[in-house]
Amino acid sequence: MKRLVLTLALATVLVACLAGTAGAVTLVFEAEHYTWIKPSMRVGTGDSNGSDSGGHIYIPLRPRHGEDESGPADDGNATYKVYVPVAGDYTLWGLVRWYDGCGNSFYVMVDDMNPENPAYITDARYQQWHWVKGRTYRLSVGYHLIRFQYREDGAKLDQFLITTAEDFVPTRHMPETPAYLWRPSS
């Protein structure tokens, strides 16, 4: 509870600062700093040729990767409880590294953890860290859940961000905004 109070207090101060930046709000989260994680989603460290600064999450490659088209073997996921300081339309971006055309997506769920047609992020750039654009979500002030879930094995996520800046495109590893992430006390 104490951690929650402190986090909210800090968030309130930062809201004042962020709101002063002419309205644009960008919140950045490190993937390995999840609130909850469920196997087969795992935390990885170290990766060549990338912007991976200290860790990432990933779904390990399965045997006969790409040959089995039956879908994800489980619902392994990482969930983040984030605090949105200003209501608005937030576009989600993920800093990802895909394995190949059969390992190039994550399901993304925001607040609704059992959607009928879950959204996913994907593109066709492989074996390199890069940002991929997701959907835009209308978020109210307060806590929201964001989940990245197993859709294809071999996919990795280093960071993700949500932003109200319409024209902003992340192109590099971003400084984290940890004050907007709730994590259970260990």
Next chain:
Amino acid sequence: MPEVEIAGVGKLQMLPDMADGDWVFVGKLTPQDLGALKLAVALLYQPDSGDHYQLRLGAKEAQFFLVTKGKSQPLGRAGSPGVLLKPGQQTDLAVRRDGWNLSLLLGGRLVCAAQDATLAAGGLGFAVSGAVLAEPILQFIGDMGFEDDFMRGTEERSLWQPVSGSWQEESLRIDPQASTMQEARSANAFSYLGRAAQGRALTVAGYWFWSGYRVQASVRPLGGGAAGLVALYRDPDNYLALRWTPRASTAGDGNRLQILQRVAGEERILAETPGGFRPEQWYQLALAVNGPWVKAYLDGELLLSARNEAFRQGKCGLLVEGNAGVNFDDVVLAPWGYFADDFLDGSRWDAISGKWERAAGRYSTGGTGLLLGPPIDWPRFAFNADAHVDKGSAGLVVGYRDAKNYTLLRYSLTSGGARLEVVQVTEGQEKVLASAPAERVAGLAVRLGLQVDRNVLAGEVGDTRLLWALLPAVPTGRLGLYTSSGGWFSFVESQRMEPPPVAHVTKEFRDDKEHWEMAAWATRRSPWLIPPGLQVEREGNLILRDFSSPSEFGNHVWWTKGTYFGDKAVFFKIPSWGRVSGTARVTLDARRGAGGEVLGGYTLAVGAKAGSKALYLGLSAADRALAETTVTVEEEECAIEFAHLGSFLQVRVNDNLVLQTAVSG
């Protein structure tokens, strides 16, 4: 926002981000009182010293300044916003940093520009009166590039955003055999078809802040009309285009290739050349833009060059006129670094030593002199200039960091003719890395040139490559021109070079179980001859036999079918790095013996052991050991590059140079 007080400006609101590298500062500017409009933007502000670049914008003038120790020095030329600023009308303001270039864009149009490399990173802030600057953000530019062969599954989103006309992905080849073909088994099953029932059809991709790129596509016009590419697209009324019309067209703009500029809906031809397309024929078009330079290529050949003073950023796109339509395929966008100067229009050059004069398209000096141009940080590039000397030497400088550290390609006149040398200056000490006799050209300018491939420099006189040298590192720094006893230079050019494309095989033919008759030429194994010990015959064809485990593969020599000339490199990965044991040998420039054995050439031996991250690498020529090393590869992947560049062998592991040696040829 935090605030900073700057003398002569007042309090500036500072963005929380620090800027470095290439970036764009953008905001939405709405003038309220043009007479009172004053915008000051501090760029790369140094909190300790207060040094910074400053953009000053008023209703009548805009200019960049370098502010050091409280004193302002104008940079570049002033510009006028003109009609781009109107009271009550919001316009996009963008301040770009590209290398050493600074540019101001209003409404996407270039207003003023400058060049300076004094400051590399710092804060950003602004102060404004007589207007409102809303939503300021710092956008880093980062890597740009994409490829699209339009072969995508149903789940993959298209990169393209249609603007006008109709656009659709076509999943079958457009030829008489199409009815008998299945898309899963076609070599060129997918393309992008654009049609314009009226006017012009456009579709775009990429980001608004992209600049300095080359967009290339395979193009097949299906009838009359026009086909082309778009660059620096802002909106339907503002972009550059490469437009091509049919050979058979009798219209005024028919049968020609054009670079056109569309500004606020009005079009102007920047360059054109006669020659049109034949319908139903595939061609390759490319349009390259960087700063003011625009170049257009047809089937790899440079056909048009132009200058563009309007735009500096925008998306790329495809263009169609006419309802017959145009197929597009294999679109590639890659960075295009380019710099050229004919010394006619005042690009920045700094005289470090000697007295230099610019006149009539030449930069000349009477004695020893060093003239510095833009900084370059490309890993691969070419740099050349026309030089004229009657005595002493002239040269090209790369990687200039300061007066004691740079690399010089020096062309010297001698009693017997001329000599070309690569000279490395380190902490003021000169060392000749390579030297070769050169042709002496009496009374005429000589074209000096060099090509850099990371740390290998090749020197040329005219079109003849004369020598190679190993540099201590990639020469990052300013380019320059040098003379020892007077001379002049004209037309300087530098271009970033991309690695040559790697041949790839279409995905359909990787599975040769059903189409074994294609295996000999179309699978990922196709560039290699199958060793006799691994062949089996099936219906008159020799194919690779099946294996149940890697251990059955054995020890065989795989030869490429082709013969490769000149500089070359082989790239391969060690699969399951850290979990496999074994050795492999890769040989370049070898001959095949009667029994398939390897004769001559240069061999890289690679050794690994399961459970270890140590990688052994050994270079040899025939049976003679040249160099060896063992490196630790901590990453999950182990990607190896073995290259023969000029007279050097190089080995890189995960892009890190780990082994190199000189060889005779």
